[in-house]
Amino acid sequence: MGIIQLFTKKKWRSLISLFAILLHTDYLLAVYQPLYWNKPEVADSEGTPLTVVTYNTSHFSWNKKYIMNEAAAYIKELQPDIVCFQEAPGDGFYHRDSIRYAFDYVLYKYISRRTDHLPTTIYSRYPIHSVKALYYENSQNMSLIADVRINNQYIRVINNHFETTSVNSYIGRIIAPNKEFKVRMKAVKELILKMKNNNRKRADQANTIRTEIENSPYSVLICGDFNDTPASYAYHQVRKSLTDGFRECGSGYQYTFRQLYKLWRIDYVFYSKSLKGRECYSPETSYSDHNMVVWKGIINL
Numbered sequence: 001m002g003i004i005q006l007f008t009k010k011k012w013r014s015l016i017s018l019f020a021i022l023l024h025t026d027y028l029l030a031v032y033q034p035l036y037w038n039k040p041e042v043a044d045s046e047g048t049p050l051t052v053v054t055y056n057t058s059h060f061s062w063n064k065k066y067i068m069n070e071a072a073a074y075i076k077e078l079q080p081d082i083v084c085f086q087e088a089p090g091d092g093f094y095h096r097d098s099i100r101y102a103f104d105y106v107l108y109k110y111i112s113r114r115t116d117h118l119p120t121t122i123y124s125r126y127p128i129h130s131v132k133a134l135y136y137e138n139s140q141n142m143s144l145i146a147d148v149r150i151n152n153q154y155i156r157v158i159n160n161h162f163e164t165t166s167v168n169s170y171i172g173r174i175i176a177p178n179k180e181f182k183v184r185m186k187a188v189k190e191l192i193l194k195m196k197n198n199n200r201k202r203a204d205q206a207n208t209i210r211t212e213i214e215n216s217p218y219s220v221l222i223c224g225d226f227n228d229t230p231a232s233y234a235y236h237q238v239r240k241s242l243t244d245g246f247r248e249c250g251s252g253y254q255y256t257f258r259q260l261y262k263l264w265r266i267d268y269v270f271y272s273k274s275l276k277g278r279e280c281y282s283p284e285t286s287y288s289d290h291n292m293v294v295w296k297g298i299i300n301l
Helices: 012-023 025-031 068-077 096-102 167-175 181-215 233-239 245-249
Strands: 048-056 082-086 108-111 120-124 128-135 142-150 153-161 219-225 267-271 275-281 293-299
Touching: 025 245, 048 219, 048 267, 068 096, 082 153, 082 219, 108 128, 120 128, 120 142, 120 153, 142 181, 153 181, 181 219, 181 233, 219 293, 233 267, 245 267, 245 275, 245 293, 267 275, 267 293
Parallel strands: 048 082, 153 219
Antiparallel strands: 048 293, 082 120, 108 120, 128 142, 142 153, 219 267, 275 293
């Protein structure tokens, strides 16, 4: 519309549209990268190839179907070196041996142990050392930190599951056609208050991870479900000096939350300068209410 107005008598109106676009350029580039905008500048020969998958799996029990084996087979085809799960499949949904068998292509596995928090895991083809779990207070969410040894050196992997938006808990009451308008409006009000409180929690959690990043003796790879958009404090606080994988080597429009009209990008891969991306994408799959994020690149240690 702004471009069209340039050719009308009221050209000044186009400046308003263009100014609005400029104000949101950073956000727009975080969810959309023009095709062929990002051209890979590195080859595998320049470092150790690395493929990372981060995924909120919703326990692989989405839509009342148990689909862990199908999802595991799909991920195996990607030949991942590091797999980070949030809301990982746990004993309450699958037998421990069946989980181990489904993901037998990654040799090293660590899954969080406390049952009062949503399971979070780091799987790796490379040895995992010095695991640290951060269990957030007044929350079911957590982060998992592990030092992964690659070519006799280390990279610190931080897998995050920040506080939920709570949208799924209220959306049924809000859009249900058989509910009275008064009931739906009450649910909207409750959701707004809940989201405001959860936003504060995510800010605190992001601050905690920022401290972990700054204190890390190694290069870092940060990933997970932030439950927040690229316009948020949590995104900018964690990212800061790091590279956003999608912005470096992604293309097209990327969303990762499959509900609410597929508008939200809330799952990320960030990393230090010693990592260089070649490809970052979010394939459309039906194993969860999220899409996974797949990042491929190299690491120079």
